Amino acid sequence: QVQLVESGGGLVQAGDSLRLSCAASRRTVVMGWFRQAPGKEREFVAAITSSAGSTYYADSVKGRFTISRDNAKNTVYLQMNSLKPEDTAVYYCAAGDKGSGSYYYRRAIGYAYWGQGTQVTVSS
Numbered sequence: 001q002v003q004l005v006e007s008g009g010g011l012v013q014a015g016d017s018l019r020l021s022c023a024a025s026r027r028t029v030v031m032g033w034f035r036q037a038p039g040k041e042r043e044f045v046a047a048i049t050s051s052a053g054s055t056y057y058a059d060s061v062k063g064r065f066t067i068s069r070d071n072a073k074n075t076v077y078l079q080m081n082s083l084k085p086e087d088t089a090v091y092y093c094a095a096g097d098k099g100s101g102s103y104y105y106r107r108a109i110g111y112a113y114w115g116q117g118t119q120v121t122v123s124s
Helices: none
Strands: 004-007 010-013 018-024 030-036 043-049 055-057 065-070 075-080 089-096 118-123
Touching: 004 089, 018 030, 018 089, 018 118, 030 065, 030 075, 043 065, 043 075, 055 065
Parallel strands: 010 118
Antiparallel strands: 004 018, 018 075, 030 043, 030 089, 043 055, 065 075, 089 118
């Protein structure tokens, strides 16, 4: 089992920045962030592997969001810049050890463990 504790959400204005953090109880192969807006399905945001530090991003956040990882602390960060109202959602941290490669890292099936979610609201 892996416990995930997220922090860093909040209410900001368009163009502002936020940093989300997620601390895991142990190291996993991959850690990622997903988000779910009201009335929409959960979608992939970003992921990072623990070994090579390979990163993956959704097209909608590429160039604005940066995912990073501190393996010594089993913590992953999501730096979100130039936030837009459409970024408003509950952001979920996820961790996984099964599967490998972009196909799994970009989908919920690649993750067995999920955090409780943190709300990010971007006002226009």
